[in-house]
Amino acid sequence: MDQYLPALEGKSIALLINHTSLVGQTHLLDTLLASGVDVIKIFAPEHGFRGDLANGEQVNDGFDQKTGLPLISLYGKNKKPSKEQLEDIDLVIYDIQDVGARFYTYISSMHYMMEACAENGISFLLLDRPNPNAHYIDGPVLDPAHASFVGVHPIPIVYGMTVGELASMIKGENWINGSETLDFNIVALKNWTRDSSYTLPISPSPNLPNAQSIALYPSLCLFEGTNVSMGRGTDFPFQAVGYPDPNFGDFEFKPRSIPKVSKYPPHKNKTCYGYDLRSVSPPNKIRLSYLIDFYQKANNKEDFFNAFFTNLSGTSELRKQIEDGWTEEEIRTSWQADIKKFKSKREAYLIYK
Incomplete structure (x- = not known):
């Protein structure tokens, strides 16, 4: 955290997070608030902020019961944040555990948030996490004619990258509008390689329990x-x-x-x-x-x-x-x-x- 806390000072922060966004045993939201960071809004992907909604189940806007912060769904009709939803935000933090498959929709939400940040002059900070399926690459590369929310990028089904590496590719390959203007930073992992055996400490979604x-x-x-x-x-x-x-x-x-x-x-x-x-x-x-x-x-x-x-x-x-x-x-x-x-x-x- 010492790598990025100074960069948050004096800024209004939004988070694209879910139940996997932990610092030790404490949620990132609670950790940042305890550190005096001005978090003003939460965005939630499929399965919701608490990760307790079934696949395809409606994720509703609302307020976080613990902190009272506004909670905006990025699953359903509203996949990409609007200009109004990003108003008064200086920086968005993305911190969600991925499993390295193209059709896992957390990376689709990341894509649309990156694009919204680029279009609205908002900084994007990604906290990287290991990919438990990073040791191989396989599957057909997506044909852009068949792009959807379960496949946004022209990558194989199993692409062998962390979300940080994939986000770098999204920006570098100009897969989002305004990619060249996006202020984008990654907090990288230490002591991890693609061949590292890594068991996720928490289930990333309801139907992936182990x-x-x-x-x-x-x-x-x-x-x-x-x-x-x-x-x-x-x-x-x-x-x-x-x-x-x-x-x-x-x-x-x-x-x-x-x-x-x-x-x-x-x-x-x-x-x-x-x-x-x-x-x-x-x-x-x-x-x-x-x-x-x-x-x-x-x-x-x-x-x-x-x-x-x-x-x-x-x-x-x-x-x-x-x-x-x-x-x-x-x-x-x-x-x-x-x-x-x-x-x-x-x-x-x-x-x-």
């Missing part, structure tokens, strides 16, 4: 674009896949409604059959074998994918490749030219080894 779910998330999130359950509504989300048909596997589970975690899980109250992935080795690549296997077993293949799959994969190609019977290795080979270009471009923005 290291196994975080490791499998880049592979299993693609099932959100299908009619298959990836364990939402169980005690092991993103650690199982299944469908209400015994043909899909021997493992059984029954999704249920869990308030503030998964209110309306796919196949609620139905027995699903598939795979228990709680004990599989954490992957160092996106595992498409589960997706390909479930598609091949599906009786109604025309109903297997939904429109969201293209948003998640960031390309129209992956669905077509699976439907056409491509193997996992054939699909992965098709990504390599774009991944090579991305790696070359990414090199200029890396902070850590």
Whole structure:
């Protein structure tokens, strides 16, 4: 904190934070207020300021009960702060734990906040955090034609960068309006490398409760674009896949409604059959074998994918490749030219080894 507290003196501060924004065991907001910093507003991403709202659940504006500070949602219709919402703010601090997957929406909120700061002459300070999936790069690079809130940047699904490195790339590659004018600073990590084993001290969102779910998330999130359950509504989300048909596997589970975690899980109250992935080795690549296997077993293949799959994969190609019977290795080979270009471009923005 000694690196950035002096820069906050005499300034009006806003925070883009959530429940992961901790300094030791104390929330960053409380820590800054105790240090005499003039925090005047809080912005909240998906899952809310306290991180206790289920995926897709409405995040409402309001006031923080503890401090009385105004709280503005950046999830839903209001993804980018307006000029009025940034009025009287000199500097925005971003401090949110990420998991290194393109479709995790915290980095989308970061993107739009950076752009709003650039357009309104507001400084942007990022407190970097480790990426638990930084040890590999994999997946199709997003086609800008399919950009959405679950994929803003032309990067692979797993991009191997911390949020600080990614933010540097967003600015350096002019992916936001006014990028050249943005006053941007990073408080970098110490003693961390891309190969460091790092277990998150706190769950980053309601359906990523442990290291196994975080490791499998880049592979299993693609099932959100299908009619298959990836364990939402169980005690092991993103650690199982299944469908209400015994043909899909021997493992059984029954999704249920869990308030503030998964209110309306796919196949609620139905027995699903598939795979228990709680004990599989954490992957160092996106595992498409589960997706390909479930598609091949599906009786109604025309109903297997939904429109969201293209948003998640960031390309129209992956669905077509699976439907056409491509193997996992054939699909992965098709990504390599774009991944090579991305790696070359990414090199200029890396902070850590």
